[in-house]
Amino acid sequence: MNFSYSEKTLGLQKKLHHFMNTYIYTNEKTYEEQLNHQEDRWKKVPPIMEELKKKAKAEGLWNLFLPSKEYGAGLSNLEYAPLCEIMGRSVIAPEVFNCSAPDTGNMEVLVNYGSEEQKKQWLEPLLAGHIRSCFAMTEPEIASSDATNIESSIVKDGDEYVINGRKWFASGAGDPRCEISIFMGKNDPTAKVHEQQSMILVPMDTKGVKIERMLPVFGYDHAPHGHGEIVYENVRVPASNIIWGEGKGFAIAQGRLGPGRIHHCMRLIGAAERALEEMCKRVHLRSTFGKKLAEQGVIQEWIAESRIDIEQARLLTLKAAYMMDTVGNKEAKAEIAMIKVVAPSMALRVIDRAIQAFGGAGVSDDFTLASHWANSRALRLADGPDEVHRSQIAKIELRKYV
Structure with missing residues (x-):
């Protein structure tokens, strides 16, 4: 490589x-x-x-x-x-x-x-960049870590589809420029498990689409972008709005999540790098107990561990990117799953050390640390929780010995 x-x-x-x-x-x-x-x-x-x-x-x-x-x-x-x-x-x-x-x-x-x-x-x-969009997949009434649990419905009626369901954490829904949502629901509950779902384009101004509330993440509302809880009640859209075809929703989701996960991971590495830089600058400027924070052994340990954490996460992420380019997303699924576990946890550790070094300022809005920490923690859930990825990694590993 x-x-x-x-x-x-x-x-x-x-x-x-x-x-x-x-x-x-x-x-x-x-x-x-x-x-x-x-x-x-x-x-x-x-x-x-x-x-x-x-x-x-x-x-x-x-x-x-x-x-x-x-x-x-x-x-x-x-x-x-x-x-x-x-x-x-x-x-x-x-x-x-x-x-x-x-x-x-x-x-x-x-x-x-x-x-x-x-x-x-x-x-x-x-x-x-003239409009923005949201992705309506997660539902509040079911464990959305398993996409086959989705209960929202997409039902064909003549030359239209009728859509019903409640979605939440639809990021971007609050943006005044958000004009379109991609909605995932079941169109055939009797089909094979992974062929029951479809994705369909639903304009946000369609009758029956209602944003009930915007959900905060650790107190951050992320306005004007936001994370919406949206009700779709008897929403009608043209049949031409279906993406690819009926029963293709799960396949589309898998294709969508590969690049999305690596993007999240690289952004997290960037957030961790900035946190480490800010920590290093800060500890040169502050003194406790007769010497600079930069001279304190525990601070040096935090800095060393942070550099090690970042480099390891970056190398694994680059390996996943290399494999996606050379052998495809399917063959790289173990590496994609690994980085999705590693990167958020790494960023949380590095940012938390920086917060500790900053003291009270670290948890305030005077610096970017608190907001980056909140985003990093949320990404242990977004695009699949850690536990799902660990399970997938273990299954791939175990198959080598059957």
């Missing part, structure tokens, strides 16, 4: 670092201030976001996540991984480059499985 970055990636890394240093870090507080000064945090997007997006697009730092040269930058997973890591250093950065979830996954679904009509209507404006 050769993890050397291509000349194209090195050039984009340089541009991204410059953009982050020049525009992103300096405007994180501006974004929050503009958001908080609005009458309603859910009605408008802070103006600085659109300004930054225009700059990113002008510099060619746009849709870098898409391997398709027709729609994106044409980067492999291995080429995109270090770029995604840089974006993960800031909670606002992925959107600036049009590389934020769930839009990335939804765009990939449309690229890989959407009809030409669906691409024209929904993919093109998503690629341009």
